[in-house]
Amino acid sequence: MDTIRHAIVGCGGIGPFHSTAIAEIPNSVLAYACDIIPERADALAAKIDGCQAVYDLDALLARNDVDLVHVCTPSGMHAEQAIAVLEAGKNVITEKPMDVTTAACDKLIAVAEASSGKATCIFQNRFLNLTEKVKQAVDKGLLGKLTMGDAYIKWFRTQAYYDSGDWRATWELDGGGCLMNQGVHYVDLLQWYMGPVQSVYAICDTLAHDIAVEDVAAAVLRFKNGAIGVVEGTTAAAPGLDWRIELHGDQGSVTIKNGNIEHWRFLDKELDNNPPEDETAKLKAAGADPKDIPAQAHTRQITLMCEAIRNNGDVPIPVREARNAVEIVTAIYESNRTGQLVTLES
Structure with a gap:
């Protein structure tokens, strides 16, 4: 397969x-733009030479000239649509989260693992150059015994943002508020670094918006390795702050802010305590504007997916792994609902 033909x-x-x-990936073309709102499909297709607008998913999947389908619809539709893509014999990428319930994720996992097609879920922040360097440091044991891991996502969204789509801030299609929509990226990063979460205790509330889901949340996590941590997320912290992840161990600590390494310190004097730098890293990351994200990490993950399709290799993030962040966030919601510590199933 020389050229990968994509559909969104x-x-x-x-x-x-x-x-x-x-557009940045060699030997890749966007062949189809699909949306049930014709104006949206037409608008995207008009920007890309050779791209055709389609207004129905079944019509798209009936075509034999599509290799990789990107599911970018509201979150609560991801699993059902991804399953349809796989059953049509095609490969699929879902945007984050993979879906809004673990039950929906499990249905997709079962189909994906029995399918000849490949499936992955976007968690693009794993593929920033410096977040990958942090993962390497953790896996090499440079931080020693992990003791604490924290994620802070203190962003801001206006009421107009929530009013811009009838699916936004609904349990059915958004799956929640500041954690399931925005914070899920960093919940994924945190568990990628720290390992599986054993239990959570959380408080969530809606303090600054007229919405049905949370706009503030705080959770205490116990990881299976014994470490503890916190997740703090909000879309009510004007004007919108940088996201941050802190990782601590008995031999060192690392802090990441918006994809840049802010703190990089180890007890081992033979290790370089100067933070690695990446001139391509961008400081802005959607804290105030949902459109203010760089495309480079998406490009990297999609490139790896294309390589997996061409070479029949492993996908960048298996869907079974992508389930973890959904399980953690839904456990946080359950803890808030019940007022109890919630132990995760997996």
């Missing part, structure tokens, strides 16, 4: 970011 399903919101990423 869901041409508003994050869909155009996928289009930008695809």
Whole structure:
């Protein structure tokens, strides 16, 4: 397979970011833009030479000239649509989260693991140069015994943002508020670094918006390795702060802010305590504006998916692994609902 022919399903919101990423990947073309709102499909298709607008998912999947489908629709539709893609014999990328319940994720996992097609879920922040360096440091044991791991996502969204789509801030299609939509990226990063979460205790509330889901949340996590940590997320911290992850061990500590390494310190005097730098890293990361994200990490993850399709290799993030962040966030919601410590199943 020389050229990967892509299709984007869901041409508003994050869909155009996928289009930008695809344009940067050699031997990849955006062949179809699909949306049930014809104007959105038409608008995206008009920007890409040779791209055709389609208004129905079944019509798209009936075509034999599509290799990789990007599911960029509201979160609560991801699993059902991804399953349809796989059952049509094609490969699929879902945007984060993979879906809004673990039950929906499990259905997709079962189909994906029995399918000849490949499936992955976007968690693009894993593929920033410096977040990968941090993962290497953790896996090499440079931090020693992990003791604490924290994620802080103190962003801001206006009421107009929530009012811009009838699916936003609904349990059915958004799956929650500041954690399931925005914070899930960093919940994923945190568990990627620290390992599986054993239990959570959380408080969530809605303090600054007229919405049905949370706009503030705080959770205490116990990891299976014994470490503890916190997740703090909000879309009510004006004007919107940088996201941050802190990792601590008995031999060193690392802090990441918006994809840059801010703190990099180890007790071992033979290790370089100067933080690695990446001139391509960008400081802005959607804290105040949901469109203010770089496309480079999407490009990297989609490139790896294309390579997996061409070479019949491993996908960048298996869907079974992508389930973890959904399980953690839904456990946080359950703890808030019950007022009890919640132990995770997996």
